[in-house]
Amino acid sequence: MATQDELKQAVAWAAVEYVADRVPSGSIVGVGTGSTANFFIDALARLKDRIGATVASSEATRRRLAGHGLRVLDLNEVTSMPVYVDGADEITPRLEMVKGGGGALTREKIVAAVADQFVCVCDESKLVARLGKFPLPVEVIPMARDYVAREIAKLGGQPRLREGFVTDNGNLILDVHGWQIADPAGLETTLDGIVGVVTNGLFARRGADLLLLATPAGVRQIGK
Numbered sequence: 001m002a003t004q005d006e007l008k009q010a011v012a013w014a015a016v017e018y019v020a021d022r023v024p025s026g027s028i029v030g031v032g033t034g035s036t037a038n039f040f041i042d043a044l045a046r047l048k049d050r051i052g053a054t055v056a057s058s059e060a061t062r063r064r065l066a067g068h069g070l071r072v073l074d075l076n077e078v079t080s081m082p083v084y085v086d087g088a089d090e091i092t093p094r095l096e097m098v099k100g101g102g103g104a105l106t107r108e109k110i111v112a113a114v115a116d117q118f119v120c121v122c123d124e125s126k127l128v129a130r131l132g133k134f135p136l137p138v139e140v141i142p143m144a145r146d147y148v149a150r151e152i153a154k155l156g157g158q159p160r161l162r163e164g165f166v167t168d169n170g171n172l173i174l175d176v177h178g179w180q181i182a183d184p185a186g187l188e189t190t191l192d193g194i195v196g197v198v199t200n201g202l203f204a205r206r207g208a209d210l211l212l213l214a215t216p217a218g219v220r221q222i223g224k
């Protein structure tokens, strides 16, 4: 039986093959954050001379990419990016996601917005019929912490401050428990409308385009 790390490694290699086959030489590749993204970064190093550069979705990712000698650009230097590769905490068969377990949701959403295609890389434990078992991360401006928490409680969520954690943007994370999310895109919009919320971890209005899903029987593709 493959371990979860072996599945993450397998899907990372599949994503690098995808990039090698589908992305024109010299392109910019957007890179996500987390343990699966780390396997992808390590595998991407072999394409160092083929891809033009990368854009990182967090400081941790930037350091890891640079450590492999991969060129990392500021997003403001980039006008087109064919692909963004990242993991997820949960993903549905409709390719809506919960992200932000690593606290990088805001930069992930920004880099993904610039990319033509979002390729999500996961092991099969992340595939769910309905989002919400994984607590939903919400990045908030520090002075708005309690106000946003009260507004989320009115919506039926149970927000808990992620203790001792500050995002790369200098903000806080509220992890919202207790939601079975029936309308991911609707809730994404509602949460974005609360003053003081920077971003929420629902990636539904712009979900993934392709899911590479590692299973013990091999890597499955969902989407295109």
Ligand code: 5RP
Pocket: 032, 033, 034, 035, 036, 037, 086, 087, 088, 089, 098, 099, 100, 101, 102, 103, 104, 105, 108
């Ligand atoms: C980080 C993320 C990650 O993609 C998500 O937490 C999945 O991480 P992992 O691959 O370690 O399970 O959104 O903010």
